[in-house]
Amino acid sequence: MKEKLIDKINVVLKDMGVENADFLVEIPKDVKNGDYSSNVAMKLAKVLHKSPNEIGKEIVDKIDRDGIKNIELVGPGFINFYMEKDYLIKNIDYINEVKLDYGRNENGKGKKINIEFVSANPTGILHMGNARGGAYGDSLARIFKFNGYDVVKEYYVNDAGVQIDNLGKSIRVRYLNLLGVKEELPENGYHGNEIVDIAKELFEKNGDTLKDADLEYFKKYGIDYLLGKIKEDLKRYRIEYDVFSSEKDIRTNYSLEEFIDKLDKNGYIYDEDGAKWFKCSLLFDDKDHVLQKEDGTYTYLMPDIIYHYDKYKRGFDKMIDVLGTDHHGYVARLKSSVKALGNDPDKLEVKLLQLVRLMENGEVVKMSKRSGKSITLSDLMDDVGVNAARYYFSKVSLDTQMDFNLNLAKEKSNENPVFYINYAYARICSILSNYEKEFKIKEYTTLNNENAYNLLKVLYEWPEVVKSASDKELPHLIANYAYDLASAFHSYYDKVRIISDDKTSTEENINLLFAIKYTLKISLELIGVEPIERM
Protein backbone atom coordinates (compact mmCIF):
# COMPACT_ATOMS: atom_id res chain seq x y z
CA MET A 1 0.00 0.00 0.00
CA LYS A 2 2.82 2.31 0.93
CA GLU A 3 4.56 1.57 -2.34
CA LYS A 4 1.35 2.22 -4.20
CA LEU A 5 1.05 5.64 -2.63
CA ILE A 6 4.66 6.44 -3.40
CA ASP A 7 4.02 5.44 -7.02
CA LYS A 8 0.91 7.58 -7.19
CA ILE A 9 2.77 10.57 -5.81
CA ASN A 10 5.63 10.03 -8.22
CA VAL A 11 3.23 10.06 -11.14
CA VAL A 12 2.05 13.50 -10.10
CA LEU A 13 5.58 14.71 -9.48
CA LYS A 14 6.66 13.61 -12.92
CA ASP A 15 3.87 15.67 -14.29
CA MET A 16 5.21 18.60 -12.29
CA GLY A 17 8.68 18.03 -13.69
CA VAL A 18 10.33 16.41 -10.67
CA GLU A 19 12.03 13.04 -10.74
CA ASN A 20 13.69 10.95 -8.06
CA ALA A 21 12.37 13.17 -5.34
CA ASP A 22 13.41 12.47 -1.78
CA PHE A 23 10.34 12.08 0.40
CA LEU A 24 8.69 9.70 2.80
CA VAL A 25 5.35 8.00 3.13
CA GLU A 26 4.80 6.63 6.60
CA ILE A 27 2.18 5.47 9.02
CA PRO A 28 1.62 8.33 11.45
CA LYS A 29 1.90 7.72 15.16
CA ASP A 30 -1.45 9.37 15.70
CA VAL A 31 -4.48 7.87 13.91
CA LYS A 32 -5.92 11.36 13.64
CA ASN A 33 -3.31 12.00 10.99
CA GLY A 34 -4.60 9.43 8.60
CA ASP A 35 -3.64 5.90 7.63
CA TYR A 36 -0.62 7.15 5.74
CA SER A 37 1.11 10.46 5.63
CA SER A 38 3.69 12.07 3.41
CA ASN A 39 6.10 14.95 3.85
CA VAL A 40 6.57 15.31 0.10
CA ALA A 41 5.22 18.87 -0.11
CA MET A 42 7.63 20.14 2.53
CA LYS A 43 10.55 18.29 1.04
CA LEU A 44 10.00 19.84 -2.35
CA ALA A 45 9.41 23.38 -1.14
CA LYS A 46 13.03 24.29 -1.62
CA VAL A 47 13.47 22.52 -4.94
CA LEU A 48 10.40 24.04 -6.54
CA HIS A 49 10.62 27.41 -4.83
CA LYS A 50 6.98 27.23 -3.89
CA SER A 51 5.30 26.99 -0.54
CA PRO A 52 4.53 23.51 0.78
CA ASN A 53 0.87 24.44 0.68
CA GLU A 54 0.85 25.18 -3.03
CA ILE A 55 2.71 22.01 -3.85
CA GLY A 56 0.48 20.02 -1.56
CA LYS A 57 -2.62 21.38 -3.19
CA GLU A 58 -1.39 20.45 -6.63
CA ILE A 59 -0.62 16.89 -5.55
CA VAL A 60 -3.93 16.51 -3.79
CA ASP A 61 -5.75 17.72 -6.91
CA LYS A 62 -3.95 15.54 -9.37
CA ILE A 63 -3.36 12.28 -7.54
CA ASP A 64 -5.11 9.11 -8.61
CA ARG A 65 -7.73 8.46 -5.91
CA ASP A 66 -8.33 4.78 -6.51
CA GLY A 67 -8.50 3.09 -3.10
CA ILE A 68 -8.22 6.38 -1.28
CA LYS A 69 -11.22 7.55 0.68
CA ASN A 70 -10.00 10.97 1.62
CA ILE A 71 -6.94 13.19 1.44
CA GLU A 72 -6.14 16.07 3.72
CA LEU A 73 -3.51 18.74 3.48
CA VAL A 74 -2.73 19.89 6.99
CA GLY A 75 -0.35 21.60 9.35
CA PRO A 76 3.00 22.65 7.98
CA GLY A 77 2.36 20.72 4.78
CA PHE A 78 1.68 17.09 5.55
CA ILE A 79 -0.52 15.20 3.16
CA ASN A 80 -2.62 12.66 5.02
CA PHE A 81 -4.29 9.76 3.27
CA TYR A 82 -7.36 7.96 4.53
CA MET A 83 -7.71 4.66 2.77
CA GLU A 84 -10.63 2.47 1.87
CA LYS A 85 -10.43 -0.35 4.39
CA ASP A 86 -11.04 -3.31 2.12
CA TYR A 87 -7.33 -3.95 1.64
CA LEU A 88 -7.05 -4.50 5.39
CA ILE A 89 -9.88 -7.00 5.41
CA LYS A 90 -8.66 -8.85 2.34
CA ASN A 91 -5.38 -9.29 4.19
CA ILE A 92 -7.04 -11.76 6.59
CA ASP A 93 -7.58 -14.31 3.84
CA TYR A 94 -4.11 -13.68 2.50
CA ILE A 95 -2.51 -14.40 5.87
CA ASN A 96 -4.59 -17.51 6.37
CA GLU A 97 -3.53 -18.73 2.98
CA VAL A 98 0.21 -18.31 3.49
CA LYS A 99 0.05 -18.92 7.25
CA LEU A 100 3.48 -19.05 8.85
CA ASP A 101 5.03 -17.60 5.71
CA TYR A 102 3.26 -14.29 6.17
CA GLY A 103 5.88 -11.58 5.79
CA ARG A 104 8.50 -13.87 4.31
CA ASN A 105 10.19 -12.24 1.34
CA GLU A 106 12.96 -12.64 -1.18
CA ASN A 107 14.85 -9.43 -0.55
CA GLY A 108 18.02 -11.28 0.23
CA LYS A 109 17.80 -13.78 -2.57
CA GLY A 110 21.18 -14.91 -3.80
CA LYS A 111 23.06 -13.14 -1.03
CA LYS A 112 25.19 -15.01 1.44
CA ILE A 113 25.64 -13.71 4.95
CA ASN A 114 27.89 -15.06 7.63
CA ILE A 115 27.11 -14.12 11.17
CA GLU A 116 29.49 -14.95 13.95
CA PHE A 117 28.38 -14.48 17.52
CA VAL A 118 28.99 -15.57 21.10
CA SER A 119 32.32 -17.27 20.22
CA ALA A 120 33.15 -17.42 23.92
CA ASN A 121 36.47 -19.04 24.73
CA PRO A 122 36.16 -22.59 25.99
CA THR A 123 37.75 -21.63 29.27
CA GLY A 124 34.51 -21.53 31.19
CA ILE A 125 30.81 -21.96 30.70
CA LEU A 126 28.54 -19.35 29.16
CA HIS A 127 27.44 -16.50 31.35
CA MET A 128 24.82 -13.84 31.14
CA GLY A 129 26.89 -11.56 28.96
CA ASN A 130 26.88 -14.19 26.24
CA ALA A 131 23.10 -14.34 26.50
CA ARG A 132 22.72 -10.92 24.97
CA GLY A 133 25.03 -11.48 22.03
CA GLY A 134 23.49 -14.90 21.55
CA ALA A 135 19.94 -13.60 21.46
CA TYR A 136 20.94 -10.84 19.05
CA GLY A 137 22.97 -12.96 16.67
CA ASP A 138 20.54 -15.82 16.52
CA SER A 139 17.48 -13.61 16.10
CA LEU A 140 19.20 -11.64 13.38
CA ALA A 141 20.10 -14.83 11.58
CA ARG A 142 16.47 -16.00 11.74
CA ILE A 143 15.32 -12.65 10.42
CA PHE A 144 17.82 -12.73 7.57
CA LYS A 145 16.63 -16.18 6.58
CA PHE A 146 13.03 -15.02 6.63
CA ASN A 147 14.09 -12.24 4.27
CA GLY A 148 15.50 -14.75 1.85
CA TYR A 149 19.20 -14.52 2.67
CA ASP A 150 21.44 -17.52 2.69
CA VAL A 151 22.74 -17.43 6.26
CA VAL A 152 25.59 -19.21 7.98
CA LYS A 153 25.73 -19.02 11.77
CA GLU A 154 29.23 -19.44 13.00
CA TYR A 155 31.05 -19.87 16.30
CA TYR A 156 34.80 -19.29 16.44
CA VAL A 157 36.42 -21.46 19.06
CA ASN A 158 39.67 -20.12 20.49
CA ASP A 159 41.00 -23.53 21.32
CA ALA A 160 44.68 -22.69 21.11
CA GLY A 161 47.09 -20.23 22.58
CA VAL A 162 47.94 -18.84 25.96
CA GLN A 163 44.51 -18.90 27.55
CA ILE A 164 44.13 -22.57 26.76
CA ASP A 165 47.48 -23.25 28.41
CA ASN A 166 46.11 -21.50 31.46
CA LEU A 167 43.01 -23.60 31.31
CA GLY A 168 45.06 -26.78 31.20
CA LYS A 169 47.20 -25.62 34.10
CA SER A 170 44.18 -24.65 36.15
CA ILE A 171 42.56 -28.03 35.67
CA ARG A 172 45.77 -29.79 36.56
CA VAL A 173 46.12 -27.79 39.77
CA ARG A 174 42.54 -28.52 40.78
CA TYR A 175 43.10 -32.16 40.03
CA LEU A 176 46.29 -32.28 42.05
CA ASN A 177 44.46 -30.51 44.88
CA LEU A 178 42.03 -33.41 44.93
CA LEU A 179 44.97 -35.77 45.33
CA GLY A 180 46.03 -33.76 48.35
CA VAL A 181 48.84 -31.92 46.60
CA LYS A 182 49.05 -28.34 47.74
CA GLU A 183 49.41 -26.12 44.73
CA GLU A 184 48.06 -22.68 43.88
CA LEU A 185 46.33 -21.73 40.65
CA PRO A 186 48.60 -19.97 38.18
CA GLU A 187 48.47 -16.19 38.09
CA ASN A 188 46.09 -16.07 35.14
CA GLY A 189 44.30 -19.23 36.11
CA TYR A 190 40.58 -19.82 35.98
CA HIS A 191 38.69 -19.85 39.26
CA GLY A 192 35.27 -20.97 38.07
CA ASN A 193 33.44 -23.84 39.71
CA GLU A 194 33.33 -25.66 36.42
CA ILE A 195 37.11 -26.10 36.56
CA VAL A 196 36.71 -27.89 39.88
CA ASP A 197 33.94 -30.00 38.32
CA ILE A 198 36.24 -31.04 35.52
CA ALA A 199 38.95 -32.01 37.98
CA LYS A 200 36.44 -34.04 39.98
CA GLU A 201 35.29 -35.85 36.89
CA LEU A 202 38.90 -36.66 36.01
CA PHE A 203 39.53 -37.89 39.51
CA GLU A 204 36.45 -40.08 39.55
CA LYS A 205 37.30 -41.64 36.21
CA ASN A 206 41.03 -42.00 36.64
CA GLY A 207 41.93 -41.86 40.30
CA ASP A 208 45.49 -40.66 40.69
CA THR A 209 46.76 -42.10 37.39
CA LEU A 210 46.94 -38.68 35.76
CA LYS A 211 49.40 -37.40 38.33
CA ASP A 212 52.13 -37.13 35.72
CA ALA A 213 50.00 -36.62 32.64
CA ASP A 214 51.21 -33.83 30.44
CA LEU A 215 49.51 -30.49 30.00
CA GLU A 216 48.12 -31.42 26.58
CA TYR A 217 45.90 -34.02 28.16
CA PHE A 218 44.34 -31.56 30.58
CA LYS A 219 43.93 -28.98 27.84
CA LYS A 220 42.16 -31.29 25.50
CA TYR A 221 39.96 -32.72 28.19
CA GLY A 222 39.03 -29.25 29.37
CA ILE A 223 38.17 -27.97 25.91
CA ASP A 224 36.03 -30.98 25.10
CA TYR A 225 34.23 -30.75 28.40
CA LEU A 226 33.59 -27.02 28.28
CA LEU A 227 32.69 -26.89 24.61
CA GLY A 228 30.22 -29.66 25.30
CA LYS A 229 28.65 -27.62 28.08
CA ILE A 230 28.58 -24.51 25.93
CA LYS A 231 26.83 -26.35 23.13
CA GLU A 232 24.33 -27.78 25.57
CA ASP A 233 23.48 -24.35 26.94
CA LEU A 234 23.22 -22.87 23.47
CA LYS A 235 20.88 -25.59 22.35
CA ARG A 236 18.65 -25.02 25.33
CA TYR A 237 18.78 -21.30 24.54
CA ARG A 238 17.55 -22.32 21.06
CA ILE A 239 20.70 -21.50 19.16
CA GLU A 240 21.94 -23.98 16.61
CA TYR A 241 25.14 -23.20 14.76
CA ASP A 242 25.98 -24.18 11.23
CA VAL A 243 29.72 -23.99 11.65
CA PHE A 244 32.18 -24.22 14.49
CA SER A 245 35.54 -22.90 13.40
CA SER A 246 38.61 -23.71 15.38
CA GLU A 247 41.66 -21.59 15.99
CA LYS A 248 43.69 -24.76 16.22
CA ASP A 249 42.60 -25.70 12.70
CA ILE A 250 43.47 -22.26 11.44
CA ARG A 251 46.91 -22.69 12.91
CA THR A 252 47.39 -26.08 11.27
CA ASN A 253 45.76 -25.38 7.92
CA TYR A 254 47.50 -22.11 7.31
CA SER A 255 51.09 -21.09 7.66
CA LEU A 256 51.32 -18.06 9.90
CA GLU A 257 54.75 -17.22 8.50
CA GLU A 258 53.28 -17.12 5.03
CA PHE A 259 50.77 -14.49 6.09
CA ILE A 260 53.46 -12.40 7.68
CA ASP A 261 55.24 -12.59 4.33
CA LYS A 262 52.08 -11.66 2.46
CA LEU A 263 51.54 -8.64 4.63
CA ASP A 264 55.19 -7.78 4.35
CA LYS A 265 55.04 -7.92 0.56
CA ASN A 266 52.13 -5.50 0.64
CA GLY A 267 54.18 -3.19 2.80
CA TYR A 268 52.51 -3.58 6.15
CA ILE A 269 55.19 -5.23 8.24
CA TYR A 270 58.25 -3.82 9.97
CA ASP A 271 60.69 -5.04 12.59
CA GLU A 272 61.23 -3.34 15.89
CA ASP A 273 62.79 -4.60 19.11
CA GLY A 274 62.99 -8.05 17.57
CA ALA A 275 59.26 -8.25 16.97
CA LYS A 276 57.22 -8.06 13.78
CA TRP A 277 54.72 -5.21 13.73
CA PHE A 278 51.59 -4.76 11.68
CA LYS A 279 51.49 -1.28 10.25
CA CYS A 280 47.74 -0.86 10.61
CA SER A 281 48.12 2.83 11.33
CA LEU A 282 48.50 3.19 7.55
CA LEU A 283 44.93 2.00 7.26
CA PHE A 284 42.18 2.33 9.88
CA ASP A 285 43.97 2.13 13.20
CA ASP A 286 45.77 4.86 15.07
CA LYS A 287 48.42 2.49 16.36
CA ASP A 288 50.53 -0.35 15.09
CA HIS A 289 50.36 -3.78 16.68
CA VAL A 290 52.68 -6.71 17.18
CA LEU A 291 51.91 -9.85 15.24
CA GLN A 292 54.98 -11.91 16.05
CA LYS A 293 56.59 -11.47 19.42
CA GLU A 294 60.26 -11.29 20.16
CA ASP A 295 60.24 -14.94 21.26
CA GLY A 296 58.85 -15.99 17.87
CA THR A 297 55.34 -16.78 19.06
CA TYR A 298 52.32 -14.98 17.66
CA THR A 299 49.85 -12.65 19.29
CA TYR A 300 46.15 -13.53 19.26
CA LEU A 301 45.67 -11.14 16.36
CA MET A 302 47.52 -13.29 13.87
CA PRO A 303 45.22 -16.31 13.82
CA ASP A 304 42.25 -13.93 13.91
CA ILE A 305 43.49 -12.22 10.79
CA ILE A 306 43.80 -15.53 9.03
CA TYR A 307 40.44 -16.67 10.33
CA HIS A 308 38.82 -13.67 8.71
CA TYR A 309 40.82 -14.20 5.56
CA ASP A 310 39.38 -17.67 5.52
CA LYS A 311 35.87 -16.30 5.90
CA TYR A 312 36.40 -14.00 2.93
CA LYS A 313 37.62 -16.93 0.91
CA ARG A 314 34.34 -18.68 1.54
CA GLY A 315 32.62 -16.02 -0.55
CA PHE A 316 30.11 -14.19 1.62
CA ASP A 317 28.48 -10.97 0.52
CA LYS A 318 28.45 -9.81 4.08
CA MET A 319 30.10 -10.96 7.29
CA ILE A 320 28.90 -9.85 10.67
CA ASP A 321 30.85 -10.17 13.91
CA VAL A 322 28.94 -9.61 17.11
CA LEU A 323 31.32 -8.47 19.82
CA GLY A 324 31.24 -6.80 23.21
CA THR A 325 32.16 -3.14 23.35
CA ASP A 326 35.30 -4.11 25.21
CA HIS A 327 36.59 -5.34 21.83
CA HIS A 328 35.95 -2.16 19.97
CA GLY A 329 39.62 -1.27 19.70
CA TYR A 330 40.03 -4.50 17.83
CA VAL A 331 37.77 -3.53 14.94
CA ALA A 332 40.21 -1.12 13.34
CA ARG A 333 43.00 -3.70 13.48
CA LEU A 334 40.86 -6.36 11.94
CA LYS A 335 39.53 -4.18 9.15
CA SER A 336 43.05 -3.03 8.44
CA SER A 337 44.17 -6.62 8.05
CA VAL A 338 41.32 -7.33 5.68
CA LYS A 339 42.33 -4.46 3.47
CA ALA A 340 46.03 -5.24 3.75
CA LEU A 341 45.30 -8.69 2.37
CA GLY A 342 43.42 -7.23 -0.56
CA ASN A 343 39.83 -7.80 0.55
CA ASP A 344 36.98 -5.34 0.82
CA PRO A 345 36.70 -4.21 4.43
CA ASP A 346 33.15 -2.95 3.91
CA LYS A 347 31.89 -6.49 3.68
CA LEU A 348 32.84 -7.01 7.28
CA GLU A 349 30.43 -5.49 9.72
CA VAL A 350 31.15 -5.46 13.42
CA LYS A 351 28.23 -5.13 15.79
CA LEU A 352 29.25 -3.96 19.20
CA LEU A 353 26.95 -4.70 22.06
CA GLN A 354 27.03 -2.85 25.32
CA LEU A 355 27.90 -5.16 28.15
CA VAL A 356 25.21 -6.11 30.60
CA ARG A 357 25.78 -4.69 34.02
CA LEU A 358 24.81 -6.94 36.85
CA MET A 359 23.24 -5.21 39.85
CA GLU A 360 22.67 -6.63 43.29
CA ASN A 361 21.31 -4.65 46.24
CA GLY A 362 21.82 -1.49 44.27
CA GLU A 363 25.46 -2.22 43.64
CA VAL A 364 27.37 -3.31 40.59
CA VAL A 365 28.57 -6.89 40.67
CA LYS A 366 31.80 -7.35 38.79
CA MET A 367 31.63 -10.30 36.48
CA SER A 368 34.80 -12.03 35.53
CA LYS A 369 35.63 -15.42 34.26
CA ARG A 370 38.88 -15.58 36.09
CA SER A 371 37.35 -14.82 39.44
CA GLY A 372 34.51 -17.18 38.63
CA LYS A 373 31.96 -14.56 39.60
CA SER A 374 29.17 -14.43 37.10
CA ILE A 375 25.64 -15.53 36.48
CA THR A 376 25.73 -18.43 34.11
CA LEU A 377 23.39 -18.67 31.19
CA SER A 378 22.20 -21.94 32.55
CA ASP A 379 21.26 -20.37 35.91
CA LEU A 380 19.47 -17.62 34.10
CA MET A 381 17.43 -20.10 32.10
CA ASP A 382 16.61 -22.04 35.28
CA ASP A 383 15.48 -18.91 37.06
CA VAL A 384 13.46 -17.04 34.49
CA GLY A 385 12.95 -19.56 31.71
CA VAL A 386 14.23 -19.60 28.15
CA ASN A 387 11.36 -17.57 26.68
CA ALA A 388 11.69 -14.80 29.22
CA ALA A 389 15.46 -14.68 28.81
CA ARG A 390 15.32 -14.60 25.02
CA TYR A 391 12.66 -11.92 25.04
CA TYR A 392 14.39 -9.87 27.69
CA PHE A 393 17.51 -9.55 25.58
CA SER A 394 15.69 -9.31 22.28
CA LYS A 395 13.52 -6.36 23.15
CA VAL A 396 16.35 -3.95 23.74
CA SER A 397 18.53 -2.35 21.12
CA LEU A 398 22.19 -3.38 21.13
CA ASP A 399 23.63 -0.08 22.13
CA THR A 400 21.61 0.38 25.24
CA GLN A 401 23.49 -0.17 28.43
CA MET A 402 21.39 -2.65 30.32
CA ASP A 403 21.27 -3.17 34.02
CA PHE A 404 20.28 -6.64 35.03
CA ASN A 405 18.87 -6.64 38.51
CA LEU A 406 19.68 -9.87 40.24
CA ASN A 407 17.25 -9.38 43.11
CA LEU A 408 14.35 -8.72 40.86
CA ALA A 409 15.18 -11.21 38.14
CA LYS A 410 13.19 -14.02 39.65
CA GLU A 411 10.18 -12.21 41.04
CA LYS A 412 10.07 -9.94 38.05
CA SER A 413 10.05 -12.71 35.52
CA ASN A 414 6.26 -12.66 35.61
CA GLU A 415 6.31 -9.05 34.56
CA ASN A 416 8.34 -9.80 31.48
CA PRO A 417 6.27 -8.73 28.48
CA VAL A 418 6.75 -12.16 27.01
CA PHE A 419 4.02 -13.41 29.36
CA TYR A 420 1.69 -10.71 28.17
CA ILE A 421 2.30 -11.74 24.59
CA ASN A 422 1.99 -15.39 25.37
CA TYR A 423 -1.25 -14.74 27.21
CA ALA A 424 -2.70 -13.29 24.04
CA TYR A 425 -1.52 -16.34 22.14
CA ALA A 426 -2.98 -18.72 24.72
CA ARG A 427 -6.30 -16.89 24.69
CA ILE A 428 -6.47 -17.24 20.94
CA CYS A 429 -5.57 -20.91 21.05
CA SER A 430 -8.21 -21.50 23.66
CA ILE A 431 -10.90 -19.93 21.52
CA LEU A 432 -9.71 -21.66 18.38
CA SER A 433 -9.53 -25.05 20.03
CA ASN A 434 -13.02 -25.84 18.71
CA TYR A 435 -12.23 -24.72 15.20
CA GLU A 436 -10.05 -26.80 12.95
CA LYS A 437 -9.58 -24.35 10.16
CA GLU A 438 -10.62 -21.08 8.66
CA PHE A 439 -14.03 -20.50 7.12
CA LYS A 440 -14.55 -19.70 3.49
CA ILE A 441 -15.99 -16.23 3.39
CA LYS A 442 -16.98 -14.44 0.22
CA GLU A 443 -17.29 -11.00 1.65
CA TYR A 444 -16.60 -9.80 5.13
CA THR A 445 -19.38 -7.65 6.55
CA THR A 446 -18.97 -7.53 10.32
CA LEU A 447 -15.37 -6.42 10.74
CA ASN A 448 -16.10 -3.05 9.31
CA ASN A 449 -15.61 -1.09 12.52
CA GLU A 450 -13.01 0.97 14.31
CA ASN A 451 -12.20 -1.78 16.81
CA ALA A 452 -11.19 -4.16 14.07
CA TYR A 453 -9.33 -1.55 12.03
CA ASN A 454 -6.67 -1.02 14.62
CA LEU A 455 -5.97 -4.72 14.85
CA LEU A 456 -6.07 -5.14 11.08
CA LYS A 457 -3.66 -2.28 10.63
CA VAL A 458 -1.15 -3.85 12.99
CA LEU A 459 -1.44 -7.13 11.11
CA TYR A 460 -0.92 -5.32 7.84
CA GLU A 461 2.31 -3.74 9.05
CA TRP A 462 4.03 -7.05 9.66
CA PRO A 463 5.76 -7.53 6.29
CA GLU A 464 7.21 -4.08 6.55
CA VAL A 465 8.48 -4.72 10.07
CA VAL A 466 10.16 -7.90 8.84
CA LYS A 467 11.93 -6.04 6.10
CA SER A 468 13.01 -3.18 8.23
CA ALA A 469 14.29 -5.43 11.05
CA SER A 470 16.45 -7.10 8.45
CA ASP A 471 17.64 -3.94 6.68
CA LYS A 472 18.45 -2.15 9.90
CA GLU A 473 19.66 -5.32 11.60
CA LEU A 474 17.47 -4.64 14.60
CA PRO A 475 15.72 -7.72 16.00
CA HIS A 476 14.11 -5.68 18.74
CA LEU A 477 11.73 -4.27 16.16
CA ILE A 478 10.29 -7.76 15.93
CA ALA A 479 10.06 -8.09 19.68
CA ASN A 480 8.23 -4.80 19.95
CA TYR A 481 5.92 -5.74 17.11
CA ALA A 482 4.87 -8.94 18.86
CA TYR A 483 4.01 -6.86 21.87
CA ASP A 484 1.98 -4.37 19.83
CA LEU A 485 0.06 -7.13 18.14
CA ALA A 486 -0.70 -8.80 21.46
CA SER A 487 -1.82 -5.49 22.85
CA ALA A 488 -4.11 -4.80 19.90
CA PHE A 489 -5.63 -8.24 20.33
CA HIS A 490 -6.20 -7.94 24.09
CA SER A 491 -7.92 -4.67 23.49
CA TYR A 492 -10.10 -6.10 20.72
CA TYR A 493 -10.95 -9.14 22.77
CA ASP A 494 -12.25 -6.94 25.52
CA LYS A 495 -14.57 -5.03 23.23
CA VAL A 496 -15.77 -7.66 20.81
CA ARG A 497 -17.39 -10.97 21.44
CA ILE A 498 -15.62 -13.51 19.24
CA ILE A 499 -18.00 -16.44 19.51
CA SER A 500 -21.59 -15.29 19.54
CA ASP A 501 -25.05 -16.20 18.29
CA ASP A 502 -24.34 -14.27 15.14
CA LYS A 503 -22.94 -16.91 12.80
CA THR A 504 -21.51 -14.47 10.29
CA SER A 505 -19.72 -12.43 12.90
CA THR A 506 -18.38 -15.53 14.62
CA GLU A 507 -16.96 -16.98 11.42
CA GLU A 508 -15.32 -13.75 10.39
CA ASN A 509 -13.81 -13.28 13.82
CA ILE A 510 -12.50 -16.82 13.87
CA ASN A 511 -10.73 -16.14 10.60
CA LEU A 512 -9.31 -12.98 12.08
CA LEU A 513 -8.02 -14.90 15.09
CA PHE A 514 -6.33 -17.46 12.89
CA ALA A 515 -4.53 -14.65 11.13
CA ILE A 516 -3.39 -13.16 14.43
CA LYS A 517 -2.27 -16.53 15.68
CA TYR A 518 -0.05 -17.14 12.67
CA THR A 519 1.45 -13.69 12.75
CA LEU A 520 2.08 -13.78 16.47
CA LYS A 521 3.70 -17.16 16.19
CA ILE A 522 6.11 -16.18 13.44
CA SER A 523 7.08 -12.96 15.12
CA LEU A 524 7.98 -14.85 18.28
CA GLU A 525 9.75 -17.54 16.32
CA LEU A 526 12.01 -14.94 14.74
CA ILE A 527 13.31 -13.99 18.17
CA GLY A 528 13.59 -17.53 19.45
CA VAL A 529 10.51 -17.56 21.64
CA GLU A 530 8.19 -20.57 21.55
CA PRO A 531 4.71 -19.62 22.67
CA ILE A 532 2.75 -22.10 24.74
CA GLU A 533 -0.90 -22.75 23.93
CA ARG A 534 -2.18 -22.79 27.49
CA MET A 535 -1.11 -20.58 30.35
Next chain:
RNA sequence: GUCCUCGUAGCUCAGCUGGAUAGAGCAAUCGCCUUCUAAGCGAUCGGUCAAGUGUUCGAAUCACUUCGGGGACACCA
Protein backbone atom coordinates in the same frame (compact mmCIF):
# COMPACT_ATOMS: atom_id res chain seq x y z
C1' G B 1 45.53 12.08 28.60
C1' U B 2 43.62 10.04 23.52
C1' C B 3 39.67 7.42 21.15
C1' C B 4 34.76 4.87 21.15
C1' U B 5 29.92 4.64 23.25
C1' C B 6 25.65 5.90 26.06
C1' G B 7 22.49 9.89 28.79
C1' U B 8 14.51 10.20 27.05
C1' A B 9 8.86 9.78 33.02
C1' G B 10 10.48 7.47 40.00
C1' C B 11 12.43 2.44 37.54
C1' U B 12 13.29 -0.61 32.71
C1' C B 13 13.26 0.88 27.80
C1' A B 14 11.12 2.41 22.56
C1' G B 15 11.32 6.55 19.27
C1' C B 16 17.28 8.68 15.93
C1' U B 17 18.56 8.27 7.15
C1' G B 18 15.17 15.68 10.85
C1' G B 19 8.48 16.04 10.79
C1' A B 20 2.54 17.06 13.62
C1' U B 21 0.78 17.52 20.99
C1' A B 22 7.91 12.85 22.73
C1' G B 23 5.54 6.93 23.55
C1' A B 24 5.11 1.89 26.11
C1' G B 25 5.74 -1.38 30.41
C1' C B 26 6.56 -1.43 35.72
C1' A B 27 5.46 1.52 40.09
C1' A B 28 1.23 4.97 42.10
C1' U B 29 -4.28 6.23 42.02
C1' C B 30 -9.32 5.05 40.21
C1' G B 31 -12.93 2.11 37.50
C1' C B 32 -14.32 -2.94 34.84
C1' C B 33 -15.14 -10.35 36.14
C1' U B 34 -23.60 -13.79 35.85
C1' U B 35 -20.92 -14.04 29.36
C1' C B 36 -14.91 -16.93 24.75
C1' U B 37 -8.49 -17.33 30.03
C1' A B 38 -8.88 -10.43 34.90
C1' A B 39 -1.41 -13.24 33.64
C1' G B 40 -6.66 -8.92 30.79
C1' C B 41 -9.22 -3.97 29.52
C1' G B 42 -10.10 1.38 30.30
C1' A B 43 -8.64 5.95 32.72
C1' U B 44 -5.57 9.34 35.80
C1' C B 45 -0.73 10.81 37.44
C1' G B 46 4.15 11.34 35.74
C1' G B 47 9.08 14.98 30.97
C1' U B 48 14.01 21.34 30.98
C1' C B 49 14.56 14.30 25.73
C1' A B 50 21.86 15.66 30.68
C1' A B 51 23.25 21.19 29.65
C1' G B 52 24.49 24.89 26.05
C1' U B 53 25.35 26.75 21.08
C1' G B 54 24.68 26.12 15.97
C1' U B 55 22.47 24.20 11.13
C1' U B 56 16.61 25.26 9.11
C1' C B 57 10.37 26.08 7.51
C1' G B 58 11.01 22.34 11.61
C1' A B 59 15.82 19.15 16.25
C1' A B 60 15.04 13.93 21.27
C1' U B 61 17.09 12.88 16.16
C1' C B 62 22.35 16.30 12.63
C1' A B 63 27.19 19.30 14.08
C1' C B 64 30.24 21.48 17.91
C1' U B 65 31.28 22.33 23.22
C1' U B 66 30.61 21.05 28.37
C1' C B 67 29.07 17.68 32.24
C1' G B 68 27.98 12.62 33.78
C1' G B 69 27.97 6.79 33.21
C1' G B 70 30.46 2.64 30.67
C1' G B 71 34.47 0.80 27.68
C1' A B 72 39.22 0.59 24.96
C1' C B 73 44.17 2.32 24.71
C1' A B 74 49.97 -4.80 26.21
C1' C B 75 55.47 -8.26 22.58
C1' C B 76 47.30 -10.58 27.36
C1' A B 77 43.34 -12.85 24.85
